[in-house]
Amino acid sequence: MFINLRFLFPRLRELLALSSGACGTLAFSPYDLWPAAIVSLSGLLAINLKCNVRQAGWYGFLWGVGLFGTGVNWIHISITQLSGSFPLHIILMIILTAYLALYPLLFSILLVIFWPHTSIWRLAFGTPVLWSITEYLRAWIFTGFPWLEFGYSQIDGPLRGIAPLFGVQAITFILLLVSGLFVYTFTKQNFLPALIAVAILVLLYPLCLLRWYKSQPNRTINVTLVQGNISQVAKGQVNQIKPMLDIYLKYTLPAIGNAQIVIWPESAIPDNELTHHTLLMELDKQLRAGNTRLITGIIEASPTTNGYNYYNSIIVLGESTPYFLSSKNRYKKHHLVPFGETVFLKRIIQSLLRTCNLQMLSFSKGRYLQDQLLVSDMKITATICYEIILGTQVRDNFRSDTDFLLTVSNDGWFGDSIGPWQHFQMARMRSLELGRPLLRSTNNGITALVNADGKPVAQLPQFTRNVLNIRITPTKGITPYAYLGSWPLWTVVFLIGYIALFFSRQDILNKSYIKKIDNK
Incomplete structure (x- = not known):
């Protein structure tokens, strides 16, 4: 032929x-x-x-x-x-x-x-x-x-x-x-x-x-990461908000008094902060009584002259200063995912998406550079979900006195796929670059503690509802990358x-x- x-x-x-x-x-x-x-x-x-x-x-x-x-x-x-x-x-x-x-x-x-x-x-x-x-x-x-x-x-x-x-x-x-x-x-x-x-x-x-870092064993603390394993369908239903909060509270209450910090994932409370202000104040009192802090993802509603701006945020409860709306000890997500958290040409595109039965959130953007979270005498460089893969942004918000890195996420959007594993791999790289341990709290996995050399120390299986009780040791020291950034590379390029x-x-x-x- x-x-x-x-x-x-x-x-x-x-x-x-x-x-x-x-x-x-x-x-x-x-x-x-x-x-x-x-x-x-x-x-x-x-x-x-x-x-x-x-x-x-x-x-x-x-x-x-x-x-x-x-x-x-x-x-x-x-x-x-x-x-x-x-x-x-x-x-x-x-x-x-x-x-x-x-x-x-x-x-x-x-x-x-x-x-x-x-x-x-x-x-x-x-x-x-x-x-x-x-x-x-x-x-x-x-x-x-x-x-x-x-x-x-x-x-x-x-x-x-x-x-x-x-x-x-x-x-x-x-x-x-x-x-x-x-x-x-x-x-x-x-x-x-x-x-x-x-x-x-x-x-x-x-x-x-x-090793570009030095451990501080005298400052080791107990941390509890709560993996709620809430389905995406439930997260979108108003009548499921209370059952979701009950799940997180059920796994959190035993940790009060035993762990210095409890961490919930991104949008663990999938509703705006105003709606649950009373509950948050009561929980704040209970946490302070047990000398335990809670870090949680939430939707922040910030009043403006034209209504409210909504932010994908992290707030802290249980600190010595009582919690209140718009308290400064919080982080607002800066890098918003196009068409997932924000849209270009908002009116035109949202109208088009509605014809396809698509509903898109539109959050406001937090500042690029933000203060560290201060939690239980620890200084934490925080990110939300997608931001952990942005090495330059994480490095620019990193400080020489940062004790560890934190990222909260909800990879439930990606089901039983390779996406969450790739996301976790990139999060590990941030620890290696900056010489700091990383706490990763997620809705359904991969919830983990990563050492300052980028190696996982402990993690929960995916798609399980459980807590990860770990001891985290802060590190100090500055890596060359943390100090100089990408300028040496681009000079060589x-x-x-x-x-x-x-x-x-x-x-x-x-x-x-x-x-x-x-x-x-």
Whole structure:
């Protein structure tokens, strides 16, 4: 049977693009196969060799579809819970996947434009530079979606020691460098670059053994994390609010007097603070009598001249100063999830969503920089849900005297999928970057204590109603990343980018000159 190889070869490249992109998902939790990140990125770089701009863009797009189509398809669960419309959640997932795939498309196009020929400058230096830029854009445009950033896949890998030095983006940079060296070896049959890549992984491993923090065992406290395991359906029903509060109180009352801090998850009270003000004041008195503090997620209603502004907030009860409405010891979520907590072109889009049977909340934004929570003589840098994946925001709100990090979340939107595990993996990276233990309180998992080196110490099983009683020891000390942020990385990015462009152009000019001489 006759086979048209000219037709088959591009089809094989397309299949390789999709499969190598999908392979990248295996690098992240719950699979945690960190070498899959190098395999996936190497696949993308190899596919784009000897391609024109149009071909490179198409293969980059397909690679992105493979990665994001398998890696973030759990979002369709939350869309379904909001709308109940089967065709709609499929359409929206296709749109989201196609949008996210535009960034590897852009990367591939720029790579061919700036480094059209296969060279060490393109594969080992140009790729990490351009990837850093396009990933920055993905984390910024439309408020950003930095999910599946490959540096997170190394939380248990040999490059994890880079995080407290330069942050997770630096790990991603090195992964692209290593992948480029492997691809150069494959294309040029020169094994030296592959040996250098292996040497990079081996030589950087000892950084994992460094400790940039010091424990304070004399300040260890008892903490109780309550995992209510409330269904999303119940959370949306007014008549279920009292039963939900009863569940949290049932698991909290035994801890009063035994734990210094009790923590409830995001929106544990799925109603505005005004409605439950009397209950909160009574609970505050009871907590103070037992010398126990309660941290809980709640919807704050702040009065304005035009009604109320609503915030996804964290409040503290049981402190020496009695609780009152609008008390200062609270945190208001800053980074709101588009179409989940806020919408662009509010009136137009909300009208459109209503026609699709979608109801969207619209919260107000808290300040970017906020004071730490002061709880039981502990200073806590807090985040709510999605914010924990925003390394720059967490680092900017971090202080040298922070005792530990806190994130409250409700991953019930994502059901029994890989989404909550990816979320937990990114939360762990914040501990590693900043050298502080992390408390993670969630509605249905993964509720956990993470050590200051990013390793889980204790956690509750998902989809269980229980409490996690732990002892947390604050740490002190400043990691280089906490002190300097991402400036060292971006300095290296632009410096290497300039050098790679310069020498790549020199190679092209030299080859053109030699060709002219040979022709003469």
